[in-house]
Amino acid sequence: GNSVTxxxxxxxxxxxxxxxxxxxxxATGYPSLFWYVQYPGEGLQLLLKATKxxxxxxxxxxxxxxxxxxxxxxxEKGSVQVSDSxxxxxxxxxxxxxxxxxxxxxxxxxx
Amino acid sequence: xxxxxxxxxxxxxxxxxxxxLECSQxxxxxxxxxxxxxxGLGLRLIYYSFDVKDINKGEISDGYSVSRQAQAxxxxxxxxxxxxxxxxxxxxxxxxxxxxxxxFGDGTRLSIL
Numbered sequence: 263g264n265s266v267t268x269x270x271x272x273x274x275x276x277x278x279x280x281x282x283x284x285x286x287x288x289a290t291g292y293p294s295l296f297w298y299v300q301y302p303g304e305g306l307q308l309l310l311k312a313t314k315x316x317x318x319x320x321x322x323x324x325x326x327x328x329x330x331x332x333x334x335x336x337x338e339k340g341s342v343q344v345s346d347s348x349x350x351x352x353x354x355x356x357x358x359x360x361x362x363x364x365x366x367x368x369x370x371x372x373x
Numbered sequence: 374x375x376x377x378x379x380x381x382x383x384x385x386x387x388x389x390x391x392x393x394l395e396c397s398q399x400x401x402x403x404x405x406x407x408x409x410x411x412x413g414l415g416l417r418l419i420y421y422s423f424d425v426k427d428i429n430k431g432e433i434s435d436g437y438s439v440s441r442q443a444q445a446x447x448x449x450x451x452x453x454x455x456x457x458x459x460x461x462x463x464x465x466x467x468x469x470x471x472x473x474x475x476x477f478g479d480g481t482r483l484s485i486l
Contacts, residue, residue, distance in 0.1 A: 294472050305377070305463055305477030306416075313472045351415065355471055359423075360431075361406070365415035 264289045264356040268364030271349075275342055275371050283337040283367045285326075285352035293354040295319075295328055295335040300349045300366070309337075309350070342371045376400045379464050379478035386454055387486050394449045394481050396464030404467045405447035406475065407431075407439060409460040416463065422447055423469075454485045 269284040287295065294313045298306040310319030315330035324339045335352060352364040377398045386392055396405065404423050408416040408431075418431030420439040428439060436458060438450045451458055461482050465475040 296474055298477075303479070305479045306465075306475075307477070308474045311472070311474055355473075357471065359404075359469075359471065360418065360421070361465075361475055363416040365413060 264293065264354060264360070264362045266352050266354055266362050266364040268350075268352045269367050271366075272368040272370060275369070277344055277371055277373050278341045279371075281337070281339040281342045281346075281369070283350055283352075283369070285335045285337065285364060287333050287335065287352075287354050287362075289333075289354055289356055291357040293356050295326070296353045296355070296361075297324070297326055297335070297337050298351040298353060298363075300351065302348075306351060342369070344371045344373055347371050377464060377466055377476055377478040379462075379481050381481060382479065383482045385484045385486065388455055390454050392451045392454050392483070394462055394464075394483070396447045396449070396478060398445050398464075398466045398476075400466055400476060401444075402466035402468050402476070403444065404469065405441065406465040406467075407437075407447070407449045408463045408465065409433070409458075410463060410480070411460050419449065419462075456485045459483060459485045 265288045296311045297309040299309045300306045310321040312319040312328035318327045326337045349366045349368045351366045380395045406421040407419040422441045464478045467473045467475045
């Protein structure tokens with residue numbers, strides 16, 4: 263079946279630190295992979311996506327590479343800002359067209 | 374204006390009451406979804422619809438029903454609310470196609486007393 267496992271939080275970093283949030287997946291076929299971000303009081307917003315192996319998604323300084331050999335899609339950012347504080351969700355869209363979400367990782371960036 | 378609009382944004386009600394949460398979209402997407410979000414559990418799919426005549430149960434459909442009144446409208450009902458249905462509920466939409474992302478409303482915070 264399909265599932266997503268992501269790094270448990272909460273994560274607290276100082277401004278300008280390097281961020282990694284791990285995400286691994288189990289899927290049949292060739293899923294598309296996504297990272298979403300949720301700011302307080304809001305819905306989930308698409309952050310980036312990758313649709314095939316070795317694709318790199320990027321947006322707002324965040325990057326993630328679709329690694330089929332390790333079934334991973336880790337989120338990285340070289341220098342986080344206070345405004346990056348949010349909850350981050352890894353997700354996959356399987357061949358059945360349903361989405362499967364991880365449990366979310368809360369990130370707090372302190373000045 | 375938001376592309377995916379959920380009403381109400383907040384609701385407090387009592388056990389046993391019938392509640393309807395509404396979702397409308399201006400994105401022209403065929404597919405619509407209802408999720409609930411609970412702390413530590415992420416998002417869980419309640420129901421989804423691929424077009425007006427298509428309704429499918431998700432992971433946790435018991436205690437819920439839905440209606441797809443039009444392409445742009447998808448409502449979620451709790452026929453007889455119970456306290457463990459207290460959660461944050463999200464509506465989402467997407468285009469057809471495996472590479473297409475979902476687009477979310479801002480959520481409805483529902484409390485059942």
